[in-house]
Amino acid sequence: MTSTRPAATGSVAARPDAAIRLLRPFAVLALIASAAITAIGLAWWLVPDANPYTAPGSLSLANALLEPARFAAVVVATGAVGLLLAGAALSRDALGRRAPLVAGAAALLAATVVVVLGDAGTITFAGYLFGFAAVVAGVLTTAVLLVRAPRLGVPLLVLLLALIGVAVWWAGLTWEGVASFLARFGAGLVDNAPPIAVSGVSVAAVLAWTAVAVVAGRTTREMRAVESWLVRHRRALTVLAALGPLPYALVRASWLTPWPLFAPAGGELSPAVLATGLMLGAGAAAACVLTLGLILPWGRVFPRWMPALGGRPVPPRLAVVPGLAAATIITISAVPVFMLSLGADSIVDVVVFDLVLPLWFWGPMLALAVWAYAADRRDESGTGDAVAPLG
Incomplete structure (x- = not known):
């Protein structure tokens, strides 16, 4: 917990076999993913119409600069290089060539995120799924707290009812609007x-x-x-990461007021559109709270009110795996979303858009915060490689 604790990473260096065993499952995942990327690129090369990146609003940097056949060739090349590097990572002497392995993995990481397979649709689908899950989790959490911790549950229920009341009687949310949104959401998936x-x-x-x-x-x-630097600054990194979704949450909260920000043209909020915006706003608010959990006590020990789990240590992987997945989705979407923002009417609109939805900042900062949490929990456990790098 103290910021001066040295990183417990020496045990891995002292036990190369343990590091190889830890590296192997990730190298296998990289091999499978690279094979899938190669197959996808070949399919797009042979059947260009199957490429979803050619659809309006769904693009990557490479797709924007290259015609479809060459873009498919770049995807194939990315997958092929990944296959070669994954094979090297699976060899027994992989750590003997750690410098080129790290450099190659970093290059493929950057190519996949920034150049090749970044897509604005990734954050859209993830946002809908996470927003829906956040609403369901909020209702279930309130119900559990009413029974197991009424001092927390009652105020939370009052807040929830107040939000529903404002959404229904003031903003015009209806059950038909919610049902319409859910139907369109399912069909869209x-x-x-x-x-x-x-x-x-x-x-x-x-x-x-x-x-x-x-x-x-x-x-x-x-x-x-x-890693030592990350552990020392993990609180600041986590607070900065939690600020990432906050502007979007505040914008969607404004839809419950007479002054809705970034509302549809004409300012008319249909019940279905209102349900969509409020759900996405709930997801953004939940992302803020969950990110702060990386430095709060309940990010290490389950709260007492949680059935069956209360008082037990939080397995680091339970926070790190979804945290890194979220950071990946956000970062993958950053460049395409920025490219879409360039279509705004003025430079001011571009800046405002990228501040309200700052994926360029939020994704990398969240990745650093999660990495700092994983390193700190590893130091705390003293197990060296037991929980790295995924908690």
Whole structure:
């Protein structure tokens, strides 16, 4: 817990076999993801119409600069290089070539995120899913707190009822609007299954190459120095990461007032649109709270009011895996969303858009905050490699 505690990474360097065992599952995931990327690129090369990146609003930097056949070739090349590097990471002497392994993993990570498979649709689908889950989790949490911790549950219930009252009687939310949103949401998931699958492959690839780079790099003095710095500054990093979704949450909260910000043209908020915006805002608010959990007590020990789990230590992976997945999704979407913002009417509109939805800042900052949490929990446990790099 103290910021001066040295990083417990030396045990990995002292036990290369343990580091190899830790590296292997991530290298296997990288191999599978790279094979999938290669297959996807070949499919797009042979059947250009199957490429969802050619649809309006769904693009990557490479797709914006290249015609479809060349873009498909770049995707194939990215996957092929990934296959070669994953094979090297699976070899017994992988850590003997840690410098090129780390450099190659970092290069593939950057290529996948920034150039090749970044997609504005990734954050859209993830936002809808997470927002819906946040609403359901909020209702269930309130119900549990009313029974197990009424001092917390009653105020939370009052707040929830007040929000519902404002949404229904003031803003015009209706059950028909909620049902319409849910129907369109379900249909959208089915209709967009191919790009969602590609986004899933992209996220898996980025997580795999991140893990490969960190596990291999942790045996170096430079990476241990980076982790020590992250642990020392983890509180500041976490607070900054929690600020990422806050502007969007405040914008959506304004839809409950007479002055809705970034409302549809004409200022008319139909019940379905209102339900959509409020759900996404709930997801952004939940993201703020969950991010702060990386430095709050309940991020280490389950609260007492939680059935069956209360008082038990939080497994680091329970926070790190979804945290890194979220950071990956946000970062993958940053460049395409910025590119879309360039279509605004003025530079002021571009700046405002990228401040309200600061994926360029939020994603990398969240990744650093989660990495700092993982390193701190590893130091706390004293297990060295037992929980790295995924908590």
